[in-house]
Amino acid sequence: MSASAPSPRPAVDAEAWGEAESRLEDWFSDRGWSPFDYQRDVWRAYRDGDSGLVHAPTGTGKTYSVWFAVLIEWMAEQIAAGRNIEAYDELTPPPLSVLWVTPLRALSHNTVTALQRAARDLRLPWRIEGRTGDTSYRKKKGQLSDPPSALITTPESLSILLSYPDTKEHLQNLRMVVVDEWHELMGSKRGVQAELGIARLRRWNPDLRTWGLSATIGNMDEARDTLLGEPDADGRLITADIKKDIQIDALLPEDVHRFPWAGNLGLQMLDHVLSELDTADSALVFTNTRAQAEQWYRAILDARPEWAGHLALHYGSLSRKQREVVEDGLANGRLRCVVCTSTLDLGVDFTPVDRVFQVGSPKGVARLLQRAGRSGHQPGATSRVTGVPSHSLQLIEYAAARDAMEADDIEARPPVRKPIDLLVQHVITIAIGSGFFPDDLFEEIRSAYSYRNLTRNEFDWAVRCASTGGSALKAYEKYHRIEKYDGDLERYRGMYVGTSDRLARRHRMMIGTITSDSSVEVRYKNGHTIGQVEETFISRLKHGDIFNFAGKTLEFLRIEDMKAVVQKAKSEPDGVVPRWLGGRLPLSNQLSHWIRRRLDEAAEGTFRGPEMAQVQSLMELQGKWSIVPTHDDFLVERVHSREGHHLFMYPFAGRPVHQGLASLLAYRMAEEVSISFTMSYNDYGFELLSPEPAPLRDAIAGGLFDTENLTSEIEASLNESEMSRRQFREIARVAGLVFTGYPGQPKSLGKIQASSGLIFDVLEEYESENPLLEQARREVRERQLEEDRLRDALDRIRDATLHVIDVPRMTPLAFPIYVDRLRDRISSEPLAQRVRRMQEELEEAARWE
Known part of the structure; x- marks a missing residue:
């Protein structure tokens, strides 16, 4: 079922290494360049068998630091064997030696070009190819039978490779795995997917060297440890001493x-x-x-x-x-x-x-x-x-x-903690690939940093879920995706393998952690594909509707074979633009901190730099009608209008936190007195609108900003169960409990949501302690509501000086929050007209004061 492990690679002859490195130095010199010291450090660390993380500014040669290391090694081996490395036609391309993992398809295409250019300039017969979701089926099939010397791929494609039984044989000569732009992958399930793949590769080849490349991240040591896992957690961290302007x-x-x-x-x-x-x-x-x-x-x-x-x-x-x-x-x-x-x-x-x-x-x-x-x-x-x-x-x-x-204050990327849905997916991937014995795979997975605290009970549950779907779903055969080998070969007894080729093929289509609303391919009548838009957008169009997409004005004709058929519009009117979900990113902690620093200065009358000079009049009016809140202040503004009584609060903690805070505080005040609120929020603060004055003072005295019972009250105030249900759709897809359809025949969003919702209800009723349900709840708290940041915001509010100010009209800080609520009720053109009228009224009031 699998090939034997390769023997340890012999050390490279020092003299041959020096000759090969000298040749590379000549390559740099011919172009008027010289290697950076950090690049030489990487080459020698690689020569010594080390793994590590390279941290260098963008555009200073991180790619070449690791790529040239393996090329030097290969040239040195040819020299030591007495081969003439100047004779290109006499050299044999090496087998698959480098696996290069990138987070983006665009980066994959560019990396292939860069690595090919360097190998060609050095006249080395290395074949470099890419393998991503964009790669044709014919080319992927050829790569399995005849792998290139270096393969540039993505975390998803690496997992797919691991799902084939003969992959180990093709990777037995692998020297190095490189993870590019590690800061982008770390902190996401895609990064965890890369960790699991590398753990498998290390098990197959203990001499494998792992190198990551990163430009911008605040927790560099943790980033290195997360990438390398065990047993290489003490790997190298090589930082370029280059100041990028x-x-x-x-x-x-x-x-x-x-x-x-x-x-x-x-x-x-x-x-x-x-x-x-x-x-x-x-x-x-x-x-x-x-x-x-x-x-x-x-x-x-x-x-x-x-x-x-x-x-x-x-x-x-x-x-x-x-x-x-x-x-x-x-x-x-x-x-x-x-x-x-x-x-x-x-x-x-x-x-x-x-x-x-x-x-x-x-x-x-x-x-x-x-x-x-x-x-x-x-x-x-x-x-x-x-x-x-x-x-x-x-x-x-x-x-x-x-x-x-x-100040070099850059955001950290905390690693993801043992996602169980991805664990189930990976267990199936390995089973349909080379198969696994539970004890071996458990230790292998625990060598990945994100699963270092995985318990045996959690692992065994994941295996049961892959085998039967768990206790609540075991009656359904489609969830029986792996099983223990029951053939005649004694040495494979106890090994888990896939149950059928059909389920294996279906699983490969589902591998990955990127989930989104169902998308529909957009193409011309001649079959030329333009791209994809979300199904929810297309479903609202009727024949003849005009929309803008891919820089073109298109006329919608019909849905055909789950594809949107269009033609170029005969005229160029302003069409609607597709809207995609997931477009609102939260303000980071670091940026929020430095915004408040700038507000501190503004409160003192200091407007440093051209940007602050430009907003001076805005800030001065804010201070005149209310205050400019500093780090030590928590500002609450009360405004009465024809709509009702407005409370505007400004934690400066980002939109998701403000969504949670608004709901939590509304819930707590409603516990004091029967009252209903309408809410709005942006990255700076939030609004609570009620028909009657809110019992603010009594609620503050009763612990409005306390963190006690926070988790349970968040659940009560936000209907967390419904949010968990929506989050479970993503988890169920990653774990393979919901099938999203075959290529070219995707299931509709409604069907996927209905399927995952039904499974959610079954698990809640019959297996309430199911780890996937708990993961859904945890991801809602951590990712959607950012509970840790919400808790920190409440702690900061309690320690701050509270300013409750009654203002006669909306202030500059309150106005954009108010408009955000209007946006959900009024179309864009009437909204713009209404906002301009309100702006003029407020500006007029400011001029008269």
């Missing part, structure tokens, strides 16, 4: 509205952006959502029609072919501007790019620095990111992000 600035609107709201500026900054783009050779315009990317692409093209062919759009829902055309156009300098989302966040080498713009809130420091690094992507060059505010208060965020960067 990064500039953060912002475009300043001519008129800062003292009553800002999200969308009040946005595209009104288009002329400012165009003026900057006119002076750039090549630029990236980052947006936080795909819908926003579509809008900005259309606006730029309408304003600069002569840029057609030199302006492009890039995000994950577009077809692979379109994305690759854009990536190639950036790399060769053909494209002048690309409007994009996070799909171009990471290590892609677009050297021609000299300007980066961030539309809207940066949300986090690391995120903004990562995007800045897309410009000046070479040693010695300056990376610059320019903020484009979508409302006035975001000018404070750009200034705060610059402060955080200068």
